[in-house]
Amino acid sequence: MTITLDDARALDRDDSLGRFRDEFLIGDDPVAYLDGNSLGRPPLRTLARVEDLMRREWGGRLIRGWEDGWLELPEQVGDRLAAASLGAAPGQTVVAESTSVNIFKLLHAACDLRPGRDEIVATDTDFPTDRYLVESVAAARGMTVRWLSPDLVVGVEPEDVRAALSERTAFVLLSHVDYRSGALADLPTITALAHDAGALAVWDLCHSAGAVPLALDADGVDLAVGCTYKYLNGGPGAPAFLYVAERHIGAVRQPITGWWGVADRFAMGPTYEPAPSIRVMLSGTAYVPGLVAVDASAEVVAEAGLEAIRAKSVALTSLCVELADAWLEPHGFRVASPRDPARRGSHITVRGPGARAVADAMTQARVIPDYRNPDMIRLGLSPLTTSYAELWTALDVTRRIVEER
Template sequence: MSDDLLARAGSLDATDPLAGFRDRFITPPPDELLSYLDGNSLGRPLEATARLMDEFIREQWGGRLIRGWDEGWLEWPLTLGDRLGAVALGAAAGQTVIADSTTVLIYKLARAAVDARRGRRKVVLDTDNFPTDRYVLEGIAASHDLELVWITTDPETGIQPSQVSSVVDEDTALVLFSHVAYRSGWLADVAEINRIAHAAGALTMWDLCHSAGSVPIALDEWGVDLAVGCTYKYLNGGPGAPAFAYLRRELQDELRQPIWGWMGHRASFEMGHGHEPAPGIRALLSGTPPILAMVPLHANLDMLAEAGIEAVRAKSLLLTAYVLELADAWLAPLGVEVAGPRDPARRGGHVTLRRAGFKELLEPLWAGGVIPDYRRPDGLRIGPAPLSTSFTEVHHGLSMLRDLAEKQQ
């Protein structure tokens, strides 16, 4: 059986139309890393990224110095935002910007949303969303005397339209959920949830951290009002890479973010008194853009545009289906459960496996060159990145997990 599963991995690798992209990534020596299964937490760097960083430091930063601001840097948050919107988000130009961290952008957009819906006192969120989403909304609610309406979600699935329909009403200002649930990998029905929220007059906001670059997204088509996501997972932007924000064009004159900085001013270099917000999406900016941290996005958006998000999604589904196949064959007899959706229409880019005692296996897995991600209380997230992960790599990683789980029994 094991030989058959390994042969299947080899066959899938041999027919993989995206296989050539793996050679573009920087990887440790084979004896140091057998299987990287945490692309949903931190993507690998590209060889092109290393070249671009060196060129930027030597030629743009070192060569042009402060002239670089006038020669393009000031526009990077907008031009890269438009590129990201076109390649990965289904967003027309002028609605996406690169800036700040995910947490800061969630605060900016959520504050802008509730301020624009004054008189409505409710904010709807779910109990199993990523902590920073919940914490930011808790802080806003505390300072603005708002009521948080909590939807209890099953950690193995995620937010359901029927749950949203049961709580939103004419007093709801904002709903905030994740497109792909960070714990289970549940892929939410964004369009239907938006329809329900909008029928009640509420604004919708989506966390795209676990879907951007992995799952096709259609923000304009789905009628999304606001969205935020990171660039260091499937977009391979690097540790601490800046996040992105989307604000639907029709709302840009109505919503005002609360952190008024000079880069979001109508005329940044006039240095005048009083804040006058810039027109359009630029008003979401606050401080000086993190230019050096944006450099990797140039290479990664080029690669994603070349590969195509639909092809990425097709391979992602094959990879996660293979993870499920191995889990059923090898790990289920050892008491390991799949703690997430099996239906490909509702499955994001990762699979969560659960068994008591998994925490103790993390150190020997890492020592053996197999790197998954651990989430309390007993979950291992298996997140193969479609452009950098092979099926054989998945086989190696799950086989080591199987061997360690057998010894643990």
């Protein structure tokens, strides 16, 4: 027997993170929002900080804002994000540009850090931008990609990575959480395997940052990138983060050699003198309102704590699997995410006949899921804002839709 709406409400009353929902702008529409894995809800303080930035700092301080602190924001917000969600000491993270631009930089940087090696290991199931960028950077640099094809539900396995590694491997590029199924890769083991082969480990953390605890320093990750608009709630298209382990700073380079990457921006010297710090990964002027938004949103995550967020995420995804098994499976929709909570991130994917139409009907009923071709409905559970009752209601609505079909 599955739980009732009253049971779900009781879980909400006992939820130690329940109060965080009040930190966000949450209206009556939608009835249930299960797409925080694509775009998180706005924290109230993020709205206030951006408005203050626009009116008081931009409007009032004008150009003086740069000297008041804007210039250091990429590194400062990076450090705060690193402390809040990446398990990384200061000086290794910046927030700027888009995820795609940052992946491009890291791919070139990784090639440079392993000269003489001509292979890259990646998965042909990764998010498109990762695949497209690996392919073009490999071509530009004369590298060969060894493509792995992991199982949708299982995700990439250490044994498969090990089999692809050799003395020719420059680096491995992998997503920590599979954007389709939510399968969670074994980051520490795969990173160690890459190192055993003399290769680097480059991680895309888009679908884990802010939902899954990370220990980039302790796990020895070399390079990492991720977006800030999913579980970090930075807003639509908010600037991405980029991490370079301290041991590589000094040697690391990237090809977009803009003036923000030099040691002294206002010396405006004759040649590009790379900054001897993480700033070397920057290129152009960062959009200040975006950085302030990420800063404020990361603060909310820091206050909640990743351990508590992960505990609620596991509880939410477990309840989601339970309800999907009970209510959707009889109508042909199967869970396509790992059943072991330790092997998954914070979204649950169900697949079934007419998934596109079901997702549309859900949206029509103001229950917002995410849809991915060819037949995947992704149910994103964002622990700071998703309530148990919201999840229950969403699955209840979905049940009615698949029953009526």
